[in-house]
Amino acid sequence: MRYMDDSVVMKRMTKRITFNKVWKTLFFLATTFALVMLAILLYRIVTQGIDYLNFDFLTNFASRFADKAGIKAALVGSLWLMGVVAPVSIILGVGTAIYLEEYAKKNRLNDFIRMNISNLAGVPSIVFGLLGLTIFVRMMELGKSILAAGFTMSLLILPVIIVAAQEAIRAVPSEQREASYGMGATKWQTILRVVLPAAIPGILTGSILALSRAIGETAPLVVIGIPVILQFLPDNLLSQFTALPMQIYDWAKRPQEAFQYVAAAGILVLMTVLLLMNSIAIFIRNKFQKRY
Amino acid sequence: MKKWKYLTMTAVMGSALMLGACGSDNSTQNGNNTETNAPASSGQDAADEKLQGSVAGDGSSTVAPIIEAVVEEYAGAQPDVKVSVGVSGTGGGFEKFIAGETDFSNASRYIKDEEKAKLEEAGIAFTELALAYDGLSVVVNPENDWAKDLTVEQLKQIWIEDGKEKKWSDIDPSWPAEKIVFYSPGTDSGTYDYFDEVILDGADLVSSATLSEDDNMLVQGVAGDKNAIGFFGYAYYLENKDKLNIVKVNGVEPTNETIETGKYSPLSRPLFTYVKNSAIKDNAAAYDFVKFTLENSGDMAEAVGYVRLPEEKYAEGLKTLEGLK
Structure with a gap:
């Protein structure tokens, strides 16, 4: 038996160890890069916007005076918008996912549908804006209303919700379904009482993350032509309204420097709403997630 | 355990419905608001309509x-x-x-x-x-000490698309032989159309220009490059006077007076x-x-x-x- 030549091994070892270290550092840097960028962004926005962020900012309408400008109309408008987007997109999305996972047979047509839902998820948001403008605003004559914008945004996030719900439903073990059938339950009873309860955490997490994308999306609203200058709150689904990202964009374009800070304050409000929604998603995931 | 699942299930369905209902909830609330306002305003109706x-x-x-x-x-x-x-x-x-x-x-x-x-x-x-x-203002970088007063003809020469790369020295041989950098409002804006019509007689604007619908981007662009030139509304110049140099057009600088009297022509x-x-x-x-x-x-x-x-x-x-x- 030949003994190992320590010196040869060590010679190769150092090389391998350094090689390993280099990659480890690279991957670590890649991870921190995103974090550092986020930190810089947050620092910049907070230092710029914090002075303008107070209670008045939340309760005032927009104004030509930077220190009187408020975000009320946009904040309320965005909440109304979510009031349309959430039910429409979740009901349609979860419905589609249930059909595709539980009812649809595995054939060419259904494969085609599945593939195209994934394709739809990759369509740029501005294209959905054009679709919304043509169909909801002009053909269905909904005008530049909450309903028209809400439908457009729902279409935008629908694929994301469908895919998330499909994954969640697929993760429910088939033994559970079989047990349910074995007890004499119908398909609908099984879906309602076994599959959906088990899939809820995944569905909700996906849906909330999709909704937070919708609340920050600007391009479709710009294309639809949502107004930014208004001094009233919407009072029904066909009202004119404005939304947070539109208002922020409008402020950022102003010549007066003070409005750049007002815009930063607006971004803080938008980010707070986003963080709230995301933490609800994380909370639901941690609280109800079960592994089989 | 099952109860939990039921609860969450109903919570989801419920929240979906709630959110839907929330819309109508708000509307009735707001509706009430306007109703409560309405009598007050109709009371004053006769007074100030x-x-x-x-x-x-x-x-x-x-x-x-x-x-x-x-x-x-x-x-x-x-x-x-x-x-x-x-x-x-x-x-x-x-x-x-x-x-x-x-x-x-x-x-x-x-x-x-x-x-x-x-x-x-x-x-x-x-x-x-x-x-x-509005006085459409033509601006250059503060370090630009040559282009202080341009004629309409020179402006046209600078901004027109002629298929060649443009240097300041092409306009006036005594100016530096540096490439001109262009900043212009986007094609959807009336500012672009107006400038194009008045200065270039509708000819194409130089294609190397950076176009932006956000005038603050133009301000930053011109303020950051010694060889830049740009144009936009008077209000944006007023707010950024310290970062930009204004260019006189045919010897006239845009001011409230020259704009109102039309002396700042043709860009007012x-x-x-x-x-x-x-x-x-x-x-x-x-x-x-x-x-x-x-x-x-x-x-x-x-x-x-x-x-x-x-x-x-x-x-x-x-x-x-x-x-x-």
């Missing part, structure tokens, strides 16, 4: 600051009239005006013939009302709103809002960095408006 209704507009981002100020003031005078104005640019605004979606359309240039033709086709009669003056331009005649006739709120706009846009224009029209122009506009009613 509280109106109700809605008015929609869209258009130029250059005119937007004036309109925002007017809308803000108007909300104090007529709180129940819902005025909403979009900022899609002059061209984008006209597109919506043609589609019949708006009652008025703000513009930082005259309406184009093709837009007129489309409005005619759509059966929309309109009236042009001037609101204020009127800002307009185009109103739909039928809206003025049929919608008391629209008439009232436009009237309020004409009465106040002089003050508001000055407040946000533009130049007021001579008083008789506003009087003329009001007279035209009366005629439409």
Whole structure:
């Protein structure tokens, strides 16, 4: 038996160890890069916007005076918008996912549908804006209303919700379904009482993350032509309204420097709403997630 | 355990329904609000005529600051009239005006013939009302010590697309042989159209120009590059005087006075709103809002960095408006 030549091994070892270290550092840097960028962004926005962020900012309408400008109309408008987007997109999305996972047979047509839902998820948001403008605003004559914008945004996030719900439903073990059938339950009873309860955490997490994308999306609203200058709150689904990202964009374009800070304050409000929604998603995931 | 699942299930379904219901909930609440407001306002009805209704507009981002100020003031005078104005640019605004979606359309240039033709086709009669003056300002970097006064001819030479790379020395041999960097408002803006028409006679603007709908981007671009040149509305120059050098055009610098008297020619331009005649006739709120706009846009224009029209122009506009009613 030949003994190992320590010196040869060590010679190769150092090389391998350094090689390993280099990659480890690279991957670590890649991870921190995103974090550092986020930190810089947050620092910049907070230092710029914090002075303008107070209670008045939340309760005032927009104004030509930077220190009187408020975000009320946009904040309320965005909440109304979510009031349309959430039910429409979740009901349609979860419905589609249930059909595709539980009812649809595995054939060419259904494969085609599945593939195209994934394709739809990759369509740029501005294209959905054009679709919304043509169909909801002009053909269905909904005008530049909450309903028209809400439908457009729902279409935008629908694929994301469908895919998330499909994954969640697929993760429910088939033994559970079989047990349910074995007890004499119908398909609908099984879906309602076994599959959906088990899939809820995944569905909700996906849906909330999709909704937070919708609340920050600007391009479709710009294309639809949502107004930014208004001094009233919407009072029904066909009202004119404005939304947070539109208002922020409008402020950022102003010549007066003070409005750049007002815009930063607006971004803080938008980010707070986003963080709230995301933490609800994380909370639901941690609280109800079960592994089989 | 099962109970939990049930609970979460019902929570989801419930929240979906709730959110849906939330909409109607709010609406009834708000509906109540307006109802509680309504008697109060109808009580004053005889005194200062509280109106109700809605008015929609869209258009130029250059005119937007004036309109925002007017809308803000108007909300104090007529709180129940819902005025909403979009900022899609002059061209984008006209597109919506043609589609019949708006009652008025703000513009930082005259309406184009093709837009007129489309409005005619759509059966929309309109009236042009001037609101204020703007001096389209040509600016360079503060370190630029050569281009202080340009003639219209030189401006044309600088901005026209001729297929060649342009250096400052091409315009005047005594200037540095450095590449010119261009910043211009985007093609949807009336500012672009106006400059293109007045300076370039409609010829193509140099294709290497950086176009942006956000004028602050142009300010930053010119402020950051010694060889840059750009143009935009007077208000943006006023707010960034310390970062930019203004260029005299044919020896005249844009100031409130030279813009108002028209001495700053050809770049001093009127800002307009185009109103739909039928809206003025049929919608008391629209008439009232436009009237309020004409009465106040002089003050508001000055407040946000533009130049007021001579008083008789506003009087003329009001007279035209009366005629439409």
